[in-house]
Amino acid sequence: MKRNAIIPLLAAMLLAVICGPAPAAEPPALCVPAEVKLDVQPPALTIGTFYSGQSARLVGELEEGQEVALELKGPSENASFDLKGKVGPFWMNRGLVQVENAPTLYILLLPAQTPPEAELESLGLGMTHLKGGVKVVSPGQDPEQIFAKFLEFKKASGLYQQRSGAVTYAPAGQGRRAFYADFDFPSSLAAGQCQVVATVFENGAVLGRLEKTYVVEDGPFLALVKGLALDRALLFGVLCVLIALVTGAVMGVVFKGGKGGH
Amino acid sequence: MSWYIYLPIAHQSVFLPLVLGSGFVVGLLSGLFGVGGGFLMTPLLIMIGIPPTVAAASDSNQIVAASASGTYAHYRLGNVDFKMGLYLLAGGVIGGTGGVQLIKLLRQAGDADFVIQITYVVMLGVVGGYMLVESLQSLKASNAPAPAAPAPAKESAYSRLLGSLPFQTNFDKSGIVLSPAVPLFLGALVGILAAIMGVGGGFIMVPVMVYLLRMPMHVVVGTSLFQVLFTCVDVTIMQAWSNHTVDFILALILLLGSTIGAQVGARLSSKLKADQLKVLLACVVVLVMVKMLVSLLLTPSSLLSIHGGH
Numbered sequence: 001m002k003r004n005a006i007i008p009l010l011a012a013m014l015l016a017v018i019c020g021p022a023p024a025a026e027p028p029a030l031c032v033p034a035e036v037k038l039d040v041q042p043p044a045l046t047i048g049t050f051y052s053g054q055s056a057r058l059v060g061e062l063e064e065g066q067e068v069a070l071e072l073k074g075p076s077e078n079a080s081f082d083l084k085g086k087v088g089p090f091w092m093n094r095g096l097v098q099v100e101n102a103p104t105l106y107i108l109l110l111p112a113q114t115p116p117e118a119e120l121e122s123l124g125l126g127m128t129h130l131k132g133g134v135k136v137v138s139p140g141q142d143p144e145q146i147f148a149k150f151l152e153f154k155k156a157s158g159l160y161q162q163r164s165g166a167v168t169y170a171p172a173g174q175g176r177r178a179f180y181a182d183f184d185f186p187s188s189l190a191a192g193q194c195q196v197v198a199t200v201f202e203n204g205a206v207l208g209r210l211e212k213t214y215v216v217e218d219g220p221f222l223a224l225v226k227g228l229a230l231d232r233a234l235l236f237g238v239l240c241v242l243i244a245l246v247t248g249a250v251m252g253v254v255f256k257g258g259k260g261g262h
Numbered sequence: 263m264s265w266y267i268y269l270p271i272a273h274q275s276v277f278l279p280l281v282l283g284s285g286f287v288v289g290l291l292s293g294l295f296g297v298g299g300g301f302l303m304t305p306l307l308i309m310i311g312i313p314p315t316v317a318a319a320s321d322s323n324q325i326v327a328a329s330a331s332g333t334y335a336h337y338r339l340g341n342v343d344f345k346m347g348l349y350l351l352a353g354g355v356i357g358g359t360g361g362v363q364l365i366k367l368l369r370q371a372g373d374a375d376f377v378i379q380i381t382y383v384v385m386l387g388v389v390g391g392y393m394l395v396e397s398l399q400s401l402k403a404s405n406a407p408a409p410a411a412p413a414p415a416k417e418s419a420y421s422r423l424l425g426s427l428p429f430q431t432n433f434d435k436s437g438i439v440l441s442p443a444v445p446l447f448l449g450a451l452v453g454i455l456a457a458i459m460g461v462g463g464g465f466i467m468v469p470v471m472v473y474l475l476r477m478p479m480h481v482v483v484g485t486s487l488f489q490v491l492f493t494c495v496d497v498t499i500m501q502a503w504s505n506h507t508v509d510f511i512l513a514l515i516l517l518l519g520s521t522i523g524a525q526v527g528a529r530l531s532s533k534l535k536a537d538q539l540k541v542l543l544a545c546v547v548v549l550v551m552v553k554m555l556v557s558l559l560l561t562p563s564s565l566l567s568i569h570g571g572h
Contacts, residue, residue: 052266052275081566090558153566187275222270237502240323241495248330251521
């Protein structure tokens with residue numbers, strides 16, 4: 001019985017492979033400026049067993065003279081953090097803060113002529129703008145400061161990025177020009193449904209936004225492990241212990257050398 | 263093939279040789295000294311970016327393998343006192359359960375984390391410092407020429423107290439006679455401390471066995487591993503069930519490294535003198551204390567850290 005339960009999981013681990021790309025999601029259009037196009041390459045991302053980040057490219061086309069800023073937003077989450085503070089000479093956890101409704105991932109790719117931070121905010125872009133949709137619960141602490149620390153924390157993990165000069169334009173032809181922007185998905189990415197947003201602007205005014213859904217999903221093996229861990233937690237815990245015991249025992253037998261038993 | 267592997271519960275990609283190597287080093291310490299290694303591995307995992315809750319739970323899972331492997335290796339060498347281990351384990355379960363309730367009360371009362379961390383540093387300092395001085399003196403004495411006629415040792419008050427307790431029982435493997443109340447009581451005490459400090463307690467249990475139960479060092483290591491094994495089985499199942507924080511892939515990589523390390527450690531341990539083992543363990547304990555003290559004094563890179571874990 002125990003062996004029956006372990007073998008499929010062990011077999012799945014040994015056979016774990018990075019799976020192929022999943023079909024792209026249907027792009028819903030929001031306030032689309034005329035003739036603006038946007039695509040993501042690859043069209044979807046699968047997190048395989050050996051995933052360690054992934055290069056991707058956003059490509060599109062817009063009218064000459066227009067500028068574009070590209071955003072990639074992960075699903076929103078609520079997260080709890082310990083806030084450190086000084087007690088005498090020691091750094092200690094001084095309280096619990098919660099950051100609610102913040103995207104798990106935020107990548108902002110801007111053209112070379114990046115608008116200043118204040119203008120970015122008026123365009124509805126940037127990390128400062130994110131603050132509007134995020135709720136910070138921090139009893140006795142300034143939420144503004146906590147949000148700034150939260151941004152530092154996310155930037156350090158690579159989950160929040162803002163890059164100027166990331167959008168490159170091709171020479172214009174027939175009143176139109178193509179654009180592209182390369183970026184890397186961070187290695188600490190979780191599966192979920194992301195939004196890719198192209199904000200088209202000219203002379204500091206937003207002309208419109210084009211939004212697409214981008215799917216990040218777990219490969220079959222990771223999905224199996226995660227499914228077991230979340231949906232059959234007790235069985236998963238027992239399996240983890242059994243596999244650890246078997247591995248420990250096997251290693252004991254493998255190493256059984258010159259020293260005999262007693 | 264990539265040298266990186268993705269952890270589905272930690273949502274993090276890690277460099278495979280680094281995690282494998284960390285597992286080996288901690289397994290080596292485990293086999294050598296009979297400690298679980300959680301006090302070392304969990305901070306290491308947090309340093310490489312694993313969320314604290316996942317690091318602590320997955321570490322418990324890998325300790326199951328390392329301690330099973332180490333216990334088996336020590337059993338073959340005749341170094342496990344199962345009888346003593348069971349008494350200590352029973353005490354540990356009672357103490358651990360009480361300790362969990364105590365920590366709840368402490369947290370309700372105020373800034374318990376401060377008290378816990380300072381207690382941790384002081385305890386590590388006292389235990390490590392005492393072990394280091396005592397074992398160095400002992401090593402020096404063993405290297406000096408033996409006196410012609412050793413003076414008869416005077417029985418201490420502690421020895422008289424141990425001898426006066428009821429239900430004196432023979433622990434053959436350790437070669438001592440004791441009341442079972444002693445390992446039960448000391449096991450409970452370590453259980454309380456382990457629950458408060460959020461670690462398995464192996465590094466407290468080992469000095470307790472050596473200095474308070476007066477067990478031979480080689481039997482201490484095997485018996486401690488036997489006890490750690492059961493503690494971590496319980497923790498792994500509870501963490502997986504209640505918190506969903508056991509990352510099996512992380513644990514699997516760690517345990518591949520640690521089981522090999524534990525076997526190497528067990529062999530090394532049988533080749534070293536008891537005093538040499540004690541000096542090495544004391545150095546590890548003092549190093550951990552210094553590391554903790556430094557982390558408390560230096561300004562952290564980020565003032566926010568994911569809630570949970572040790």
